[in-house]
Amino acid sequence: MTGDRLSARFAGRFGAFLLDASFRFPKSGVTALFGPSGCGKTSLLRCFAGLEHLPDGEFSIDGEVWQDGSHFRPPHRREVGYVFQQANLFPHLTVSANLRYGEKRAKRDGKARFDELVALLGLSALLERMPARLSGGERQRVAIARALLSQPKLLLMDEPMSALDIHARQEIFPYLQNLRQSLSIPVLYVTHAPDEVARLADHLAVMRDGRVIAAGPTAETLARLDLPMAHERRAGIAIDARIADIDLRWQLALAKFEGGALWIAHTGRAVGEPVRLMIHARDVSIALTENLNVSIINRVPAIVREIARGDHPSVMIVHLEIGSRLIMARVTARSANLLSLQPGMAVYAQIKSVAIID
Numbered sequence: 001m002t003g004d005r006l007s008a009r010f011a012g013r014f015g016a017f018l019l020d021a022s023f024r025f026p027k028s029g030v031t032a033l034f035g036p037s038g039c040g041k042t043s044l045l046r047c048f049a050g051l052e053h054l055p056d057g058e059f060s061i062d063g064e065v066w067q068d069g070s071h072f073r074p075p076h077r078r079e080v081g082y083v084f085q086q087a088n089l090f091p092h093l094t095v096s097a098n099l100r101y102g103e104k105r106a107k108r109d110g111k112a113r114f115d116e117l118v119a120l121l122g123l124s125a126l127l128e129r130m131p132a133r134l135s136g137g138e139r140q141r142v143a144i145a146r147a148l149l150s151q152p153k154l155l156l157m158d159e160p161m162s163a164l165d166i167h168a169r170q171e172i173f174p175y176l177q178n179l180r181q182s183l184s185i186p187v188l189y190v191t192h193a194p195d196e197v198a199r200l201a202d203h204l205a206v207m208r209d210g211r212v213i214a215a216g217p218t219a220e221t222l223a224r225l226d227l228p229m230a231h232e233r234r235a236g237i238a239i240d241a242r243i244a245d246i247d248l249r250w251q252l253a254l255a256k257f258e259g260g261a262l263w264i265a266h267t268g269r270a271v272g273e274p275v276r277l278m279i280h281a282r283d284v285s286i287a288l289t290e291n292l293n294v295s296i297i298n299r300v301p302a303i304v305r306e307i308a309r310g311d312h313p314s315v316m317i318v319h320l321e322i323g324s325r326l327i328m329a330r331v332t333a334r335s336a337n338l339l340s341l342q343p344g345m346a347v348y349a350q351i352k353s354v355a356i357i358d
């Protein structure tokens with residue numbers, strides 16, 4: 001463990017499957033563990049919780065050794081919160097009693113946090129309900145609050161949205177985004193949904209075949225052309241910006257970041273408020289000069305940084321630098337050739353659509 005990072009390593013076999021995962025992640029904020037089905041994400045979480053004991057492992061947190069060559073702290077002695085795909089609430093207890101159960105597990109006095117977490121996860125109107133009368137999204141919000149009331153040093157979330165339908169997912173996102181901003185502990189969040197990574201994760205660890213093949217800040221890691229995510233159809237990059245100006249006549253807001261700015265739809269945010277944007281590679285095209293005869297309003301000067309083959313021979317993925325940020329453009333190999341795109345070239349990025357994700 002050094003500075004503001006934690007480091008973890010777990011290696012060993014689960015039957016025929018070999019886990020050999022080693023990575024570092026920030027002491028606070030959400031780290032997404034992202035990878036295809038069967039790559040070992042759940043097995044890795046279970047190692048953190050102490051539910052699996054691989055012979056070769058090292059993890060310490062807050063001055064406590066949870067595992068090393070000579071120690072193994074059993075699960076009940078690890079202050080860890082675990083949220084599963086399905087909220088496993090006690091069916092015979094009200095929401096309030098389920099939450100109080102979590103609170104009782106806290107080693108420190110958790111009373112102060114009850115009201116705060118109930119407010120943060122929007123549970124005040126649900127406290128007297130039985131779990132059977134909650135929607136899937138509401139159940140998950142209760143499960144998250146219950147896990148946090150035990151005052152964990154580490155929160156593990158295993159695909160908490162995967163059992164929810166699209167409406168419930170949309171409903172729960174804002175709560176998770178609020179949580180992300182207010183938690184001071186590390187969260188390991190397992191997912192194979194790229195939109196969850198872009199919306200919720202500050203940090204990203206990419207898994208393949210039992211190994212962590214890359215780990216780093218989300219935007220940088222999502223953009224890495226040597227990793228498969230950059231080549232997916234839905235590939236995109238999230239940018240944290242702040243509202244700098246509002247054009248009431250056209251109902252637009254100018255979102256500024258270091259060295260650049262983009263117009264987005266005005267959604268009521270005031271000047272100075274933060275906003276997280278998503279730019280999909282498929283919505284970005286490249287022009288050699290500023291083209292004033294197009295309907296696209298975001299035409300911004302950019303520098304070509306890197307060009308790589310896409311997931312099909314007809315496609316190229318181009319990294320463009322706008323100010324201090326990288327975005328990706330998905331263009332045809334033919335256009336890349338026609339425009340003679342080369343690293344270092346000054347071009348214009350034409351961004352057809354910018355999604356507001358937080």
Ligand SMILES: Nc1ncnc2c1ncn2[C@@H]1O[C@H](COP(=O)(O)OP(=O)(O)OP(=O)(O)O)[C@@H](O)[C@H]1O
Pocket residue numbers: 014015016017035036037038039040041042043044192
């Ligand atoms: N106790 C076990 N004994 C044998 N094999 C196991 C055991 N636990 C996990 N595995 C295998 O290890 C591999 C990784 O499983 P794991 O559930 O960790 O993957 P995952 O990335 O979480 O997948 P998913 O996204 O589908 O949940 C799988 O092939 C699984 O069958």
